[in-house]
Amino acid sequence: MVYNSPVLFDKSATMVEKFTVRQKRRKLLIISTLPREAGLIQQLLDESNGQQQYELIEIHDEFSLKNIGDVLNRQKMGTQLYILAPWDEAVTIFTEAIEAGFSEDEIQTHILGEKKRYVYCMKCYHLQEVEVDETDTICYHCQISLEIGPFFSRERKGYIGYPYNPALVIAN
Amino acid sequence: MRSFGKIKVNVGKIVQETKFVKRFHLYPAELELLPAFTGGSHIATYVKNSDGTIERNYSLVSHPTDRTQYTIAIRKDEQSRGGSVYWHEEIKVGDQLEISWPKNHFPLAFKAAKHHVFYAAGIGITPFMTMMEDLTAQGKSFELHYAAKTKEECAFYDELNAKYPGKCHFYFSRTETPKKMTPATMEKHRIGSHVYFCGPVSMVKEFRQAAESYGYPSHSIHFELFAVADEGPKDPFVVTLANSGKTVEVSEQETLLEALLKKGIEAPYSCKVGGCGSCEVQVVEGEVDHRDHFYKEEERQTKNVILTCCSRAKEPRKELVLNL
Numbered sequence: 406m407v408y409n410s411p412v413l414f415d416k417s418a419t420m421v422e423k424f425t426v427r428q429k430r431r432k433l434l435i436i437s438t439l440p441r442e443a444g445l446i447q448q449l450l451d452e453s454n455g456q457q458q459y460e461l462i463e464i465h466d467e468f469s470l471k472n473i474g475d476v477l478n479r480q481k482m483g484t485q486l487y488i489l490a491p492w493d494e495a496v497t498i499f500t501e502a503i504e505a506g507f508s509e510d511e512i513q514t515h516i517l518g519e520k521k522r523y524v525y526c527m528k529c530y531h532l533q534e535v536e537v538d539e540t541d542t543i544c545y546h547c548q549i550s551l552e553i554g555p556f557f558s559r560e561r562k563g564y565i566g567y568p569y570n571p572a573l574v575i576a577n
Numbered sequence: 578m579r580s581f582g583k584i585k586v587n588v589g590k591i592v593q594e595t596k597f598v599k600r601f602h603l604y605p606a607e608l609e610l611l612p613a614f615t616g617g618s619h620i621a622t623y624v625k626n627s628d629g630t631i632e633r634n635y636s637l638v639s640h641p642t643d644r645t646q647y648t649i650a651i652r653k654d655e656q657s658r659g660g661s662v663y664w665h666e667e668i669k670v671g672d673q674l675e676i677s678w679p680k681n682h683f684p685l686a687f688k689a690a691k692h693h694v695f696y697a698a699g700i701g702i703t704p705f706m707t708m709m710e711d712l713t714a715q716g717k718s719f720e721l722h723y724a725a726k727t728k729e730e731c732a733f734y735d736e737l738n739a740k741y742p743g744k745c746h747f748y749f750s751r752t753e754t755p756k757k758m759t760p761a762t763m764e765k766h767r768i769g770s771h772v773y774f775c776g777p778v779s780m781v782k783e784f785r786q787a788a789e790s791y792g793y794p795s796h797s798i799h800f801e802l803f804a805v806a807d808e809g810p811k812d813p814f815v816v817t818l819a820n821s822g823k824t825v826e827v828s829e830q831e832t833l834l835e836a837l838l839k840k841g842i843e844a845p846y847s848c849k850v851g852g853c854g855s856c857e858v859q860v861v862e863g864e865v866d867h868r869d870h871f872y873k874e875e876e877r878q879t880k881n882v883i884l885t886c887c888s889r890a891k892e893p894r895k896e897l898v899l900n901l
Contacts, residue, residue: 480767485792
């Protein structure tokens with residue numbers, strides 16, 4: 406990974422509700438840790454209608470997930486990657502895909518279950534998980550109050566948390 | 578104070594690389610060191626002849642970290658408008674001329690690419706010389722595919738083989754066993770590859786279309802052209818400059834940019850082949866016949882702009898009003 410490589414976050418451009426075929430790609434690479442979501446994959450293959458070759462990798466154990474880099478590294482240009490997984494596993498696959506050379510334009514990600522959201526403290530750079538709809542939080546590390554900003558840092562892998570003094574906040 | 582105008586240089590050495598290619602070494606006349614540049618950069622050269630000044634862009638081929646001199650390589654093209662012929666026949670060691678600061682419209686995709694693949698035809702090798710130096714310095718992965726008529730006409734053949742063993746693939750079309758450089762090799766490039774094309778317009782067009790058909794994302798495709806693509810008739814047209822009310826007639830022999838400059842209008846420009854976007858001007862009224870390689874189709878539909886170095890007014894009105 407290089408400085409500011411893409412990372413997976415809740416508002417990543419790769420996030421989709423439904424997979425779609427990119428007509429110009431030659432190959433569909435589908436990596437799924439969710440066999441019970443076969444409908445989504447079938448929908449994609451129906452849309453492709455045999456126009457592109459495809460490879461389906463189903464991951465059933467941790468060993469396969471750890472070695473997913475081997476599959477990603479042997480892909481050729483013209484491959485569109487589809488990730489179908491819960492959050493933590495999707496992050497692993499996405500990170501390996503970026504490391505292999507995929508760009509965000511070449512990835513679609515469908516998360517089953519909750520997406521995770523992180524904020525980092527601008528005072529101490531501590532990174533922590535926050536709820537999806539939280540607007541402010543307390544830094545676990547330096548105990549300062551943080552307002553969660555709209556900007557996501559690829560370098561820090563979280564939204565910017567702006568320190569503020571709650572005593573100076575005027576209630577409406 | 579730093580000036581961003583022209584730089585005076587002396588021609589210090591001329592090397593005949595091949596039958597048609599000469600390498601010119603340019604040394605600073607007034608500065609101690611020349612400005613730094615990055616792989617893929619070029620300079621504009623201004624040489625004075627009896628008819629005025631000949632302005633031409635040439636890629637730098639000297640090492641990007643060597644600021645004591647710039648080197649350019651020029652292929653003599655008898656069909657040219659006179660620039661390369663003048664350089665080959667008139668420019669001598671000791672001559673002084675002016676050049677621009679280095680510009681880079683063809684930069685490396687350093688952060689994004691895992692592997693860089695260069696496709697050069699003929700003198701299209703020049704921008705890749707500095708790009709490969711930059712990649713080597715940073716330990717990055719690359720390969721070169723380079724087509725020429727013969728080994729003898731292949732500029733930098735020995736230098737490339739010596740510097741980058743195993744990374745260069747040569748294709749000679751006029752030998753006993755001709756070998757053609759085709760886009761098919763692009764099918765085999767690994768994920769994360771970025772491809773770069775430089776050569777004649779037809780070659781660049783063929784390779785760009787092939788890369789798109791193999792599924793390369795547009796951000797992985799890079800190219801540089803030395804000439805404007807010949808895309809249709811060059812009918813005369815008229816432009817009105819909204820700010821001054823002046824009208825400029827553009828004949829079939831000239832570009833809009835040439836007509837504007839001839840009238841003394843300070844129109845912006847750089848590459849002059851429709852590749853960099855520097856000459857963009859807002860269009861107030863009229864339809865544009867876009868002939869550039871710069872805008873995407875949706876930009877052509879939504880933006881009211883023209884690149885004056887190559888695009889023209891669309892039939893049937895053949896009139897434009899420009900925000901100049």
